[in-house]
Amino acid sequence: MRHPLTDETSFLVHGRWMLGAESADCDAALIRGRTIAEVGSYEVLRARNPDLAVIGGPNTGVLPGFVNAHHHASGISLILQGIADDMLEPWLLATLAAAPQSDFYATQLSAAAMMKSGVTSVVDMCRAGADTAGLRRRVEEKAAAYRQVGLRAAIVPGAREKNMLVHADGEEDDFARSLPAHLRALAQRIIATPAIGPDDYVTTIAELAQAYDDDPLIDIWFGPPGPQWVEEATFGKLARMSAERNIRVQTHALESFFEKLAGPRVKGVTAIETLDALGLLAPRLSIAHGVWLTDDDIAGMVESGAHLVHNPSSNLRLKCGIAPIARAWSAGMRPALGMDGNAMAEDEDFFAEMRLALRLGHSPHLGEPSLTAAMVFEMATRNGASLLGRELDLGRLAPGARADLVLVGLERITAPWISSAASPLEVIVQRAQPRDVESVIIEGQVVVNEGRVLTIDEARVAGELAESLASWAPSASERAALSELGKHLMDWYARWPTPPLRPHTQFNSSA
Numbered sequence: 376m377r378h379p380l381t382d383e384t385s386f387l388v389h390g391r392w393m394l395g396a397e398s399a400d401c402d403a404a405l406i407r408g409r410t411i412a413e414v415g416s417y418e419v420l421r422a423r424n425p426d427l428a429v430i431g432g433p434n435t436g437v438l439p440g441f442v443n444a445h446h447h448a449s450g451i452s453l454i455l456q457g458i459a460d461d462m463l464e465p466w467l468l469a470t471l472a473a474a475p476q477s478d479f480y481a482t483q484l485s486a487a488a489m490m491k492s493g494v495t496s497v498v499d500m501c502r503a504g505a506d507t508a509g510l511r512r513r514v515e516e517k518a519a520a521y522r523q524v525g526l527r528a529a530i531v532p533g534a535r536e537k538n539m540l541v542h543a544d545g546e547e548d549d550f551a552r553s554l555p556a557h558l559r560a561l562a563q564r565i566i567a568t569p570a571i572g573p574d575d576y577v578t579t580i581a582e583l584a585q586a587y588d589d590d591p592l593i594d595i596w597f598g599p600p601g602p603q604w605v606e607e608a609t610f611g612k613l614a615r616m617s618a619e620r621n622i623r624v625q626t627h628a629l630e631s632f633f634e635k636l637a638g639p640r641v642k643g644v645t646a647i648e649t650l651d652a653l654g655l656l657a658p659r660l661s662i663a664h665g666v667w668l669t670d671d672d673i674a675g676m677v678e679s680g681a682h683l684v685h686n687p688s689s690n691l692r693l694k695c696g697i698a699p700i701a702r703a704w705s706a707g708m709r710p711a712l713g714m715d716g717n718a719m720a721e722d723e724d725f726f727a728e729m730r731l732a733l734r735l736g737h738s739p740h741l742g743e744p745s746l747t748a749a750m751v752f753e754m755a756t757r758n759g760a761s762l763l764g765r766e767l768d769l770g771r772l773a774p775g776a777r778a779d780l781v782l783v784g785l786e787r788i789t790a791p792w793i794s795s796a797a798s799p800l801e802v803i804v805q806r807a808q809p810r811d812v813e814s815v816i817i818e819g820q821v822v823v824n825e826g827r828v829l830t831i832d833e834a835r836v837a838g839e840l841a842e843s844l845a846s847w848a849p850s851a852s853e854r855a856a857l858s859e860l861g862k863h864l865m866d867w868y869a870r871w872p873t874p875p876l877r878p879h880t881q882f883n884s885s886a
Contacts, residue, residue: 384406384408384819385405385406385407385408385412385424385427386406386427386428386429386430387403387404387405387406387417387420387421387424387427387428387429387430388403388404388406388429388430388431388437388780388782388816389402389403389417389429389430389431389432389433389435389437390402390403390431390432390435390436390437390782391432391433391434391435391436391785392435392436392437392785392799392803393414393436393437393772394436394437394438394439394752394772394799394800394803395438395439395752395756395757395770395771395772396414396771396772396773397414397771397772397773398414398415400416401414401415401416401772402416402417403415403416403417403420403421404420404437404772404780405420405424405427406778406816406819407819408778408819409591409777409778409818409819410768410775410776410777410778410819411772411773411774411775411776411777411778412774413774414772414773414774430782430814430816430821431782431813431814434784434785434786435782435783435784435785435813436782436783436784436785436799436803436807437772437780437781437782437783438493438756438772438780438781438782438783438803439756439757439760439769439770439771439772439776439779439780439781440493440494440495440496440756440769440770440779440780440781440815440816440817441492441493441494441495441496441725441755441756441759441781442494442495442496442497442498442711442712442755442756442758442759442760442762442763442769442770443489443494443496443497443498443712443713443714443725443759444498444661444682444684444711444712444713444758444759444762444763445498445500445625445661445663445664445684445686445711445713445714445715446485446489446497446498446499446500446713446714446715446716447499447500447501447715447716448481448482448485448486448497448499448501448517448716449476449481449485449716450476450477450480450481450482450484450485450840451474451476451481451484451840451841451844452721453470453473454721456473456474456849457849457854458470458472458473460692460693460694461693461694461861462631462693462694462695462865463630463631463633463693463694463695464631464633464861464864464865464868465858465861465862465864465865466693466861467539468539468540468565468857468860468861468864469854469857469858469861471565471857472849472850472853472854472857474844474847474849475844475847476840476843476844477516477839477840477843478501478513478516478517478520479516479517479519479520480520480836480839480840480843481840482499482516482517482520482521483520483523483524483831483836484833484836484837484840485716485723486520486521486524486526486528487524487828487831487833487836488722488723489526489714489723489725490524490525490526490815490817490822490823490828491723491809491812491815491823491826491828492722492723492724492725492726492809492812493725493726493781493783493809493812493815494526494723494725495526495527495779495780495781495815495816495817496526496527496528496529496759496760496763496765496769496779497526497527497528497529498528498529498531498596498625498661498684498713498762498763499517499521499528499529499530499531500531500532500533500598500600500625500663501513501517501530501531501532501533501598502532502533502534502535503532503533503534503570503571503576503598504532504571505569505570505571506571506575507571507575507579509571510532510534510571510576510579510580510583511579511583513532514530514532514583514595517530518530518587518590518593521592521593522590522592522593523830523831524822524828524830524831525592525817525818525820525822525830526592526817526822527592527779527817527818528592528593528594529593529594529595529596529623529625529763530593530594530595530596531595531596531597531598531625532580532595532598533598533599533600533626534570534571534573534576534599534600534605534609535568535570535600535604535605536570536573536604536605536606536609537603537604537605537606538565538566539565539568539604540562540565540566540864541864541867541868542603542633542634542636542637542641543637543640543641544641545641547566550562550864550867551563551566553863553867554860554863555863557856558856558859558860558863561856561857561860562860573606573608573609573612574612576609576613577597577609577612577613577616580595580596580597580613580616580622581616581620581622583595584596584620584622585620591818592817592818594623594763595622596622596623596624596625597613597616597617597622597623597624597625598624598625598626599613599624599626600626600627601626601627601628601630601634601646602626602628602638602646602649602650603634603637603646605626607649607653610650610653610655611653611654614653614654614655615654617655617657617659617660618654618657618659621659622659623659623660623661623763623764624655624659624660624661625660625661625662625663625684626650626655626660626661626662626663627662627663627664628646628647628650628662628663628664628665629645629646629647629662629664629665629666629667629668629672630663630664630665630666630667630690630693630695631666631667631693631695632667632695632696633868633871634646634667635667636871636873636874639874640871645669645671645672647662647668647669647672647675647676648671648672648675650662650681651675651679656675656676656679656681657679657680657681658679658680658681658682658764659764660679660681660682661681661682661683661684661711661762662676662681662682662683662684663684663686663713663715664684664686664689664690664695664698665683665684665685665698665699665703666690666695666696666697666698667696668683668698668699668703670702670706670879673699673702673703673706673708674706676703676708677703677706677707677708682709682710682711682758682761682762683698683700683703683708683710683711684710684711684712684713684762685698685700685710685711685712685713685732685754686698686712686713686714686715686717687728687731687732687735688714688715688717688718688719688727688728688731689714689715689716689717691719691731692717692719693717697735697880697882699879699880700732700735700736700746701736701737701738701743701744701745701746701880702744702879702880704744704746704750705744709753709754709757709758709761710754710758711754711755711758711759711761711762712725712728712729712732712751712754712755712758712759713728714728719731722809724808724809725755726804726807726808726809727808729751729752729754729755729804730751730804730805732746732751732754733746733747733748733751733804736750736751738880739880739881739882739883740880740881743880748798748800748801748804748805749800751804752800752803752804756770756771757770757771758770765777777818778816778817778818778819779816779817779818780814780815780816781812781814781815781816782812782813782814782815782816783803783807783811783812783813784811784812784813785811787810787811788802788803788806788807788808788811789802809826810826812826813825
């Protein structure tokens, strides 16, 4: 299913408010093919183009498309699969018992939900698999899914080389030996899980990146899962290939408290300092989470031009903490925003993610940095575009930019009365919801209209996923064993000494 607009189609977009435009006086944009040809007065543009179709109107807000800068397109949520939120480390163990979903349909289901929330670009991290054939198959299925839905996507496969049990190198065997006999074999099996070899991984990603180089919607990046899960030699190889081929890199870093402890415990430096030493800290790199960044880490990232992605819902759901986004901003960083496949209400609501980031970015102390609605809107648009390397043609309403736009109905969010003093940006960030989205346009194509995705049949996709799992049943014994193993893992971490901590912001006090 495709909307009748084509690459050759021209049309006008009209809005009472045009957020992300260089001039506050404009209320319309002329779209030609895949790009914004002109932004200005609706009256003038309409007079010049009387025969063109018009999308929007005087009771519509027009925004640049949102960039979901870190995500995992998970299809059927883990909550619906009976896997509850927990601290990151035991939660990761629990996900080993997740249902086997189709990459194609799971990606389409997640993509459709994101688009209805105004997301027009996503960075989707996924697993690379155990061999090159599996890696290529996953990328091809996800690329086909995104292309059919019409969502712009950077597909970022990651290969984990080290164990996912304990973050500290060399302690996995000691941990396994500390376990009861009935859990030891399970732990050893998890430690020994096969992964694609580093040379095959780096070469294959480079080949795929080149193969999709001319695709208007799809990019392929390196996605090393995190410093604690990838060998330094592999980081070095992909850093060199990234620089040589200009391939972007995204990784997780300093998400949990135990990741923070692991860096100094193992190497005597933080994870950010490790990435810097390996040649990765550069504008091509983006780091998801960064909850436990030090002031020196922030300074190093600002100096290098590396990007940070804030994932407020996920950080809270997995008990990781609150990232120091306001402090990072005040230091010169411009973080982006991502849902991480763990939106607060399991609904891929990017408006809610913006509001959560805003609330968590407030300090209770006078003189400390705080986020504003304008900062959060920039995180969702321009900063995300910069992370993609697309700051010139995404995240703004300007001539020459790609025609990625979101049209939001203003009737509900301005009811029952609105003052002339109200800030349009403040009203959108504070009050808009996915139900207010009238249309979403990506590459000049209308892909969502009146809350309905036009490019795929969502109900059919959901039905395909449900049918594929109809005969699958979770193993109660496997889940029980993983849960018990998770408890032993947290007991192991509890024995790690905790150094004195100096929070970026004091949110409350016990005395």
